[in-house]
Amino acid sequence: MSAVANGLGWAALGLAAFPALLGTLNLRRLRRPRGTPPGPSLVSILIPARDEAAHIETCVRAALASEDVAVEVLVMDDGSQDDTAAIVRGLMKRDRRLRLLQAPPLPPGWTGKVHACARLSEAARGTHLLFIDADVRLAPHAAAALAAHAEDHEIALVTGVPRQEIGSLGEALTVPAINLMMLGYLPGGGRAGSSRASLAAACGQLILVQAPAYAAVGGHAAGPSVLHDGLALARRLRAGGFRTEVVDGAPLARCRMYRSFREGWEGFLKNAREGMATPLGLPVWTVLLGGAHLLPWLLLPFTALALPALLLSLGLRAAITWRTREPWWTVPLHPATVAVALGIQWSALLGGWLGRRPAWKGRAYGPAGPAT
Template identity: 45%
Template sequence: MILAAWIALGLAGLYAGLTLINLALFRVPGAVSDGAPRRAVSLLIPARDEGARIGATLDAALASRDIELEIIVLDDDSSDDTPDQVSALAARDARVRLITGAPLPAGLNGKQHACAQLATAARHDTLVFIDADVHLAPDALARATAWLHGRGLGLASGFPSQPTDTWGETLLVPMIPVLLLGYLPLGLARLMPRAPSLAAGCGQLMLVTRAAYTAAGGHAAIATRMHDGLNLPANARRAGHATDLFNAAGLARCRMYDGFESAWRGFSKDATEGMATPPALPVWTLLLAGGHLWPFVVLIAALFTASIQALGVAAPAVVLLAVARIAVARATGQRALAVALHPAAVVATLALQWQALIAARRGRARTWRGRTYTP
């Protein structure tokens, strides 16, 4: 049992150590100093049946300050009143423009096709892509844009806070920063800012210079892929442009899903472009099960068998895991319930990834936003 305890401590320590290092680097961009240049930004929003959300998203964006702003919304064949709402707002505020998306060609991803058209329509050389359910703080664009240009980056991606109202959301959604901060060596990614293997991002909020976007091939180059948050930064790095990540908690928020079922379907749709691949998923299973579940198993076994040696090793493993998990929750604005549900969240995440991999190997199509995508 002592060997099992040391394995638990090693894997939990790996997660905790990298998390705490990354949290020191994963910061919210600072306030813009007085006299800083007022930059011009094209805020680009693909929208498909977003009538329940688009109004609040645009109101928040229009409250942006210290930035020269144009907002372009692409209506992607909505069946609700999305275009009517945007048109009404555009009639009152010249900063808003509505364009109608071209029909989606067979085999392409709807969001990537929409974003490619938005980039073509943009007037400015700093492009900011957000999802239609992302609410920006008034200073978000100015701070994020200053961070992008101040660091000489081609692309920067922020991770908004993710409010969750239901148990199902709270089980799955908070795992995003857990995985990011626990297993991406952010320091190494910054030392090697053009290495594609260290690229990461969040499709909810991405800033990119036109030069980097063009060099990377834009969304047209990933038009058959589902995960823009991984693929666009990787292509930017391949094209020789540096990319980086920042904590957007407090600058932006996004309620991704409204329950367990929608969260499961949403994360499943692009899982095979991330964790759920035959080479990667066994490794992820070892890291997550071994580092986040095994310490509890060994601790309980040590208590039942009164193994003092094993208990002395397993207990620190659980403490390290808890400290790191609480630190992530505090930094990203997660509910305390997310921390309490963490072991169950790890089980659910692994189940989702294995289900997605098996479904893909069997050739099952994925349905999202009323469209069907074949693997």
């Protein structure tokens, strides 16, 4: 038993050291946008909204409060059954920079958010298009800083993960996986130094793209059926010869994605089959994540090698939590968060085999069957 435990301990230590080293490099290189864009710029802040009455007013007010760059704010009401449109109409009476659009019926083969974003881009007049979700609250300097970063560094797409507001146990078991995966496991962390489309990354909550580059690759309309819209757009731009970059989004915006474990599970489940949940990829990810963040806890009574592996795992999570300004009380839940993330991915993969289709906000997407 001792030899087996020591062998597994060395494996766990190696698997924990890899993301700890990669995460350290990514955190050191993560840039923070600042400044104002040179020359005349107009940032079109584009907000797809479907049944967002609880969030839309604070989202729009924050967008209209943008400083140091001219903005227009466009909201696409995508078949809402609540007061989303009425709230926006009320705000339009106070600010002429705000426009409300009504989404046409969803065409076959399109996903809802991608369709709304494509139609928003057609109506936008800006030099830069800033796509945000309705539950995002922009900081006053965010639009200017993102546009300045794009112009100063000649980057077509600039994206970041907003500061994630976490108020319940269910959120703490799901939401922190975003920054763990992007900063701990993506070589380069989405920096513009790499031109490889496979290493592109984006957070759909906060994406600024230069309008000419967006048009050159066909925008959202070039991938009408995707659910992971931000990632698909970043990869498409890199494939077209443009640069994309993930920056520090915590100072730029805040967002409370979900309010419960069920919302978090369903929200991440819908995108899983376009990411990790593939027949070839998920077993590898299970070894990488489980071996680094779960196995050390199981080995703790049997080998001394488990302790340094565990410290590397928790140290990485603590460093990411500090930099991204997530709540500290979520750090001790880290192994459970990883276990839930793997549970979501396996549920998505097995659900595909059983004929379940991804669904969100009353819409089911894509064909049944396994991801490829």
